[in-house]
Each structure stands twice: as structure tokens, then as C-alpha cells.
Amino acid sequence: MAFEINTKNNIRDRFKCAPRPEIWKDTEPKDWNNWVWQQQKRIKSMEVLEKVIAVTDEERGAFAQSHDMFNMGITPYYASLIDPNDPNCPIRLQSVPKAGELNILPTELEDPLGEEADMPVPGITHRYPDRVLFYTTHNCPVYCRHCTRKRKVSDPSSSAANKQLEESLAYIEAHKEIRDVVISGGDPLSNSDDRLEYILSRLRAMEHIQIFRLGTRNLVTLPQRITESFANMLKKYHPVFIHTHFNHPKECSQEAFDACARLADAGCVINNQMVLLKGVNDDPKTVLELNHKLLMMRVRPYYIFQCDQAQGISHFRTPIETGLKIIESLRGWTSGMAVPHFVIDGPGGGGKIPLLPKYLLKREGNKWTFRNYKNKEYVYIDTSEPGSVETIASEKK
Ligand code: SF4
Known part of the structure; x- marks a missing residue:
């Protein structure tokens, strides 16, 4: 037939x-x-x-x-x-x-993630043992009003000149414990293809480097940047991960779809890091629609970030409860792939801390009581605990 x-x-x-x-x-x-x-x-x-x-x-x-x-x-x-x-x-x-940007709260910080404190050489933040953040430019196609790095992004004096670039590469080369490099900025795709390929080729030649991540919002703000030739260039340096930043379903246009397709066809894995912003995406319906669209664009919803303590963004900040409610509204009600991790960056450099609704209700010895997404309770007996199997058997007699 x-x-x-x-x-x-x-x-x-x-x-x-x-x-x-x-x-x-x-x-x-x-x-x-x-x-x-x-x-x-x-x-x-x-x-x-x-x-x-x-x-x-x-x-x-x-x-x-x-x-x-x-x-x-x-x-x-x-x-x-x-x-x-x-x-x-x-x-x-x-x-x-917006006027809210002019309002700086006493709790807000110029460098909310403490990135400058962990900077062994200009242009490199080395906080975790096996990975570094590598700044390559101050420029972005769109200056997002909620940006964490307002202190340097859009400021030409903070640009990574060639001398700084070489010092950063030399640092990574000398530190054999580094296996993962997050290439960032600003937006690293503001660099020319030639400059980016130079960076990728230098890193790929280092035996200890396993993976790269390109942290870019160009898929959202300038999808035309993802040309066939750029995507083809990336193929030579796999594995390349793309971490992008869609915040609202309106950003999922056909142009963005095509940009993601070019990268996915070139073998890149694309993850999305949404920032929770008041008035933009602080409701479950918007996040669900965004995540469903992202999956159709071959982008995995990876993180939802609680808005950090950067200066002049208090008008965007939502209660932590809002993020928890959004996760609660996703987990179980849609594919697990559409449920990102909700995290808060510890102010001053604490790193990402995961936040979850409470699913563990109680523990009595080896009996753990949980609730599921419909609030039904389930008991799990942890038989890996010494003597637990014998106890259950005697209780049954
Ligand atoms: S693209 Fe990223 S680094 Fe650039 S302004 Fe937006 S949030 Fe900041």
C-alpha cells in the first residue's frame, strides 16, 4: 500500500x-x-x-x-x-x-551577582571550579531595561579590546580545571563572525575545554544575525550550546522560528532562560504559551529567573510566590520538557538556588508522604533504609 x-x-x-x-x-x-x-x-x-x-x-x-x-x-x-x-x-x-528605572532601592546592587569580585583577570568571572564566564563585548542589539549587567553593558569603555581578549584566553588556557566556557557580554553575537570564530577555534584547541555556551539574545532581538554562514561556522566547534532569553510569546515570530531552526539544524542545543518580569510574563497562562511555542521552535525552557537585585529594576520585580505559583501551574499539567527550573541568584555571588513548591508533606521513618500536582497524597516506602523491608513484612502479618 x-x-x-x-x-x-x-x-x-x-x-x-x-x-x-x-x-x-x-x-x-x-x-x-x-x-x-x-x-x-x-x-x-x-x-x-x-x-x-x-x-x-x-x-x-x-x-x-x-x-x-x-x-x-x-x-x-x-x-x-x-x-x-x-x-x-x-x-x-x-x-x-520607564520612570521606575530612576528609583534605586537601598537593597539594590550595582553588581548584583558579584561577578566583579570573582574576576581573576579583566573579562573572566571564575566562580565555580570547572567553568568560567568570558566577556567579549559591551554591545547588544537591544538594551533590555531589566538587564543585570547595566553597570557595563552599553558602555563602550567596558568593551573587551583585543589585549583583554588575549589575556582572557591565556587565563583559560592556563587553568586546566576549566571544562565549560560561557561566552557572554553584552551579547557575544555583536562580535563579527571572524572574531567569534577566532575565539571558538582558540578554545577548541585547548585539550581541557569540553563545551562552550553562547549566551545570546539575538534570536529574540535580532534573528537576522543567525545567518546560514554563521550556523555553518559553529558546526566546526561542537558541542556548542546556545543559551537565549525569550520572555514573552510575542517574541516567537516566524523570523525567530527561522533563526532557531538554522541553529538547531546546525546541531546546536538551544536552552531558554526567561526572567520573571512584572507586567510582561508574571502569569501562568503567558509562561505556558511561551514554553509551548519554544518547544515548537526546538528551544528547551531551561530556567525561570527571579528578577535579581540590579539597580533600577524594582518596577519589574515580582513576589517569589509568583514564580512558585507558575511552576505549580506547569508541573503535571503540561509536558515535563515545558517546565523549567525556577531559580534565584544568591545576591552578591551565591550562585543559582532552585525554588520549588512544597511536594514533600512529611516523613515518618522510611515513610515519605508526597502530594502530586492534583494535591492527592502518595506514600513512598524507602526500602533502601536498613531494616525497612523486614518492618513492612512484620506490619503486614
Ligand atoms: S541582551 Fe542580555 S546583556 Fe544585553 S541588555 Fe539584554 S539582558 Fe543585558
Whole structure:
């Protein structure tokens, strides 16, 4: 029997292209789809932003007062995802300054993760024994208003010049205990392909280095950056893991879908690290939709981060309970692959601490009582404990 193959079930068709705002209506596709053009045309001023969205007085004031501390930068592509008439659009909240940024709480820290304290040479954070964070640029296509590294991101004076790059590589080469390198920034994909390949080739030549991770938001903010030639270049240096940062289902466009497909087809494993942000994704329905879309894009929901103690982001912070409720709403109700780890970064350098709803209800000797996702109780007898099997047998008599 011949089986007829249905070819009308392309999952890509479920993702929509970003709509093109009027200001770029006549832009040639060769420009719009070119990541260098997108970088060059980033929105950095209110004059241009006013041509794309209906800017509010609050946003205008916040831009004027925050500009010296943390730049605004929005790619035309990411701006096209903004609802021009909704001041609470989740894409807009992440990319356009708000008055909340000017409010610095006494509990907030310039370096909330204590990355500078664990810096043996400029450009390397070496906190855990077998892995390092390697800064390669200060630049990002979009300056996310909730960024943890506001202290250096967007500041050209913090850029990793070639001398610093060589010192960082020399440090990694000298430390044979390092097996995993997180290449970061800013966004490392702001580097040219040649510079990135130089870094990857130097690292791959080191016997003790096993894996690399590229921490990048380009899949979200500038998917045009993921060209065929870039993806093909990565193939030479596997295993390469991509850690990206989708925060809302609106970011899952067809352009983003294609960028993820190019990387997945090239053999990269893609993980998502969502940050929990008030007004953006602090409800179970949004996170569920995001995670389902990510899986269709071959991206594994990996972490949900509690918003850290970086300065000027208190307007984004949610109660810890919110994250726990979101995990509770996912676990058991959808595929385990769609349930990320909810973590909080210990302020000042404590590392990632996992947070879980309470599923263990009590322990009586070798009897452990748990509840499942529907709140039904289950008892597990731990027979690995000495004498437990004999006790059960005598109880049964
Ligand atoms: S892409 Fe990452 S490093 Fe760059 S501004 Fe956004 S959160 Fe910060």
C-alpha cells in the first residue's frame, strides 16, 4: 500500500512574521533581513521612536533622565513587535525606558551577582571550579531595561579590546580545571563572525575545554544575525550550546522560528532562560504559551529567573510566590520538557538556588508522604533504609 504524505502540516506556518511599521514600509528586504543594517538603524533617540510608537510623557521623561546611565537601543525588527498604542505592551516594557528605572532601592546592587569580585583577570568571572564566564563585548542589539549587567553593558569603555581578549584566553588556557566556557557580554553575537570564530577555534584547541555556551539574545532581538554562514561556522566547534532569553510569546515570530531552526539544524542545543518580569510574563497562562511555542521552535525552557537585585529594576520585580505559583501551574499539567527550573541568584555571588513548591508533606521513618500536582497524597516506602523491608513484612502479618 502506498502512503500518501500530507505536506500541508508545516509547523513554521503557525508563526507569524513581525509586522513592518510605516517608517520601514519601503525598506528593501535585502536591508531588513541584513543584521548589519538592523544594528546600524537601531533606535537610539526619542525623535525616531516617536515615528514608530505613540510615546508617553513618562517614557519621554525616563529616557531623558536614564540616558547617561543606560542607553536605549532597539532594532527595527524588535520595535516592529511593539504595539504602538499600548504603553503596557510586553515588548515595549522590555525596551523603552520607564520612570521606575530612576528609583534605586537601598537593597539594590550595582553588581548584583558579584561577578566583579570573582574576576581573576579583566573579562573572566571564575566562580565555580570547572567553568568560567568570558566577556567579549559591551554591545547588544537591544538594551533590555531589566538587564543585570547595566553597570557595563552599553558602555563602550567596558568593551573587551583585543589585549583583554588575549589575556582572557591565556587565563583559560592556563587553568586546566576549566571544562565549560560561557561566552557572554553584552551579547557575544555583536562580535563579527571572524572574531567569534577566532575565539571558538582558540578554545577548541585547548585539550581541557569540553563545551562552550553562547549566551545570546539575538534570536529574540535580532534573528537576522543567525545567518546560514554563521550556523555553518559553529558546526566546526561542537558541542556548542546556545543559551537565549525569550520572555514573552510575542517574541516567537516566524523570523525567530527561522533563526532557531538554522541553529538547531546546525546541531546546536538551544536552552531558554526567561526572567520573571512584572507586567510582561508574571502569569501562568503567558509562561505556558511561551514554553509551548519554544518547544515548537526546538528551544528547551531551561530556567525561570527571579528578577535579581540590579539597580533600577524594582518596577519589574515580582513576589517569589509568583514564580512558585507558575511552576505549580506547569508541573503535571503540561509536558515535563515545558517546565523549567525556577531559580534565584544568591545576591552578591551565591550562585543559582532552585525554588520549588512544597511536594514533600512529611516523613515518618522510611515513610515519605508526597502530594502530586492534583494535591492527592502518595506514600513512598524507602526500602533502601536498613531494616525497612523486614518492618513492612512484620506490619503486614
Ligand atoms: S541582551 Fe542580555 S546583556 Fe544585553 S541588555 Fe539584554 S539582558 Fe543585558
